[in-house]
Amino acid sequence: MNPDREQLLAYALGQLSPAEAAQVQARIDADPELRAEVQADRDALLALVETLDLTAAEVPPGAQERLLARLRAETAPVSGPAPGAPLRTVPGRPVARSRSTTPLWTAAALAAALAVGLWLRPPADSLARYAAVPGAAAQALGPAGAPLGNLVRLPDGRVYVRLGQAPAQGRTYQLWRIAPGGAPVSLGVFGRDVLTASLPQGTSVAVSVEPPGGSPQPTTTPLFIQAL
Amino acid sequence: MTDPVSASARPATPGPDPSDELLIARMAQQDEDALSELHRRHARLLYALGQRMLRQRDDVESCVQDAFMNAWKHAARFDPTRAKAKTWLVSIAHHRFLQELRDRPVTELEIADWDAPSSAPDPTDRLLADRAVGGLEGSQRQLVELAYYRGYSHSELAQLTGLPLGTVKSRLRAALDQMRAVLGGRAAQDGPPPPAPRTTGGES
Numbered sequence: 001m002n003p004d005r006e007q008l009l010a011y012a013l014g015q016l017s018p019a020e021a022a023q024v025q026a027r028i029d030a031d032p033e034l035r036a037e038v039q040a041d042r043d044a045l046l047a048l049v050e051t052l053d054l055t056a057a058e059v060p061p062g063a064q065e066r067l068l069a070r071l072r073a074e075t076a077p078v079s080g081p082a083p084g085a086p087l088r089t090v091p092g093r094p095v096a097r098s099r100s101t102t103p104l105w106t107a108a109a110l111a112a113a114l115a116v117g118l119w120l121r122p123p124a125d126s127l128a129r130y131a132a133v134p135g136a137a138a139q140a141l142g143p144a145g146a147p148l149g150n151l152v153r154l155p156d157g158r159v160y161v162r163l164g165q166a167p168a169q170g171r172t173y174q175l176w177r178i179a180p181g182g183a184p185v186s187l188g189v190f191g192r193d194v195l196t197a198s199l200p201q202g203t204s205v206a207v208s209v210e211p212p213g214g215s216p217q218p219t220t221t222p223l224f225i226q227a228l
Numbered sequence: 229m230t231d232p233v234s235a236s237a238r239p240a241t242p243g244p245d246p247s248d249e250l251l252i253a254r255m256a257q258q259d260e261d262a263l264s265e266l267h268r269r270h271a272r273l274l275y276a277l278g279q280r281m282l283r284q285r286d287d288v289e290s291c292v293q294d295a296f297m298n299a300w301k302h303a304a305r306f307d308p309t310r311a312k313a314k315t316w317l318v319s320i321a322h323h324r325f326l327q328e329l330r331d332r333p334v335t336e337l338e339i340a341d342w343d344a345p346s347s348a349p350d351p352t353d354r355l356l357a358d359r360a361v362g363g364l365e366g367s368q369r370q371l372v373e374l375a376y377y378r379g380y381s382h383s384e385l386a387q388l389t390g391l392p393l394g395t396v397k398s399r400l401r402a403a404l405d406q407m408r409a410v411l412g413g414r415a416a417q418d419g420p421p422p423p424a425p426r427t428t429g430g431e432s
Contacts, residue, residue: 013375014326042315044407045376047357049277049318057276064267067293
């Protein structure tokens with residue numbers, strides 16, 4: 001098999017690592033013929049999906065309304081979650097699973113991946129994955145003898161925070177951006193880990209324990225305040 | 229890309245349903261109704277894909293939401309001259325489901341556990357797709373499905389199936405070539421125009 005075709009097919013199938021996919025993406029961007037090849041592969045793979053039995057696929061009642069609610073929540077001006085706002089619009093999702101309970105994490109990760117035309121292919125351990133990014137800076141959070149978790153600042157300014165344990169039942173972590181002389185700005189609630197949008201160098205972030213859905217302002221003493 | 233401004237002007241009287249491509253152009257202009265309509269048209273397909281890939285119903289809604297949210301956020305980057313809207317949307321969802329699979333703890337999948345998917349009972353609307361997939365030899369189809377629905381690499385597929393690596397690669401390629409050949413007729417009928425050089429922007 002022609003190596004180009006093999007790699008393009010692997011790209012269309014989603015088999016490549018981020019680095020490999022980025023290489024292919026760069027070639028595709030520069031070559032309309034390669035791009036047409038990938039599109040043809042994707043069109044062919046669509047046939048797999050089109051032959052699935054759609055009558056067996058259940059769209060949960062209210063799914064569209066929950067999508068729109070999420071859209072409005074995520075596109076509204078950010079000043080902290082509304083008091084009492086649901087943490088997540090999808091019912092039945094455990095709070096502790098951060099990737100499923102933090103729109104911020106999801107939006108940031110997915111937007112970043114799409115921005116280069118591919119998706120992250122993380123290993124099982126997210127902390128190790130982010131810490132391994134070239135140029136990333138990792139630091140422990142909290143007291144030296146009893147660290148609360150870890151923070152990784154990525155080269156593009158995004159910050160990944162992972163705490164050592166999930167919040168107590170009925171509580172949630174909330175990440176704040178601490179602006180000098182101003183009120184803390186919510187960066188979202190999370191279960192155990194969170195990835196922020198890009199933050200400027202010198203920003204300080206803090207984590208407090210809050211009621212489900214978060215608070216407009218911290219209601220407890222922050223677990224830590226960390227300068228980036 | 230087509231001019232979304234003029235294309236998105238809404239008719240004063242009921243007219244033909246807007247195309248998926250037009251809905252995406254409207255989404256790029258923050259039209260929530262366009263997102264709703266795209267969801268109405270394709271959510272069931274994406275749920276079917278998610279349930280096939282994740283092999284359970286948990287997490288599917290979250291991933292489908294993510295897919296539509298990303299379609300919304302990147303609608304302006306969609307280029308209808310380069311891709312069909314449905315392919316674009318399914319690709320976004322496919323990658324999200326793969327990410328979900330890879331975020332899960334490692335679970336072994338025995339090849340004997342990989343079942344054949346249920347086919348649509350009424351294939352009249354999907355006749356060509358059914359012909360493209362149904363025409364694959366059994367081993368080819370299994371490899372394509374394991375690669376697409378599970379995200380397995382070539383080496384993982386070789387290990388899982390016991391086939392030599394070279395055989396895995398050649399059968400996958402042959403399968404895709406065959407599917408592309410069958411679908412070529414459809415592409416000529418309802419596919420997008422041939423791709424044109426583009427100087428800016430990323431993948432659509």
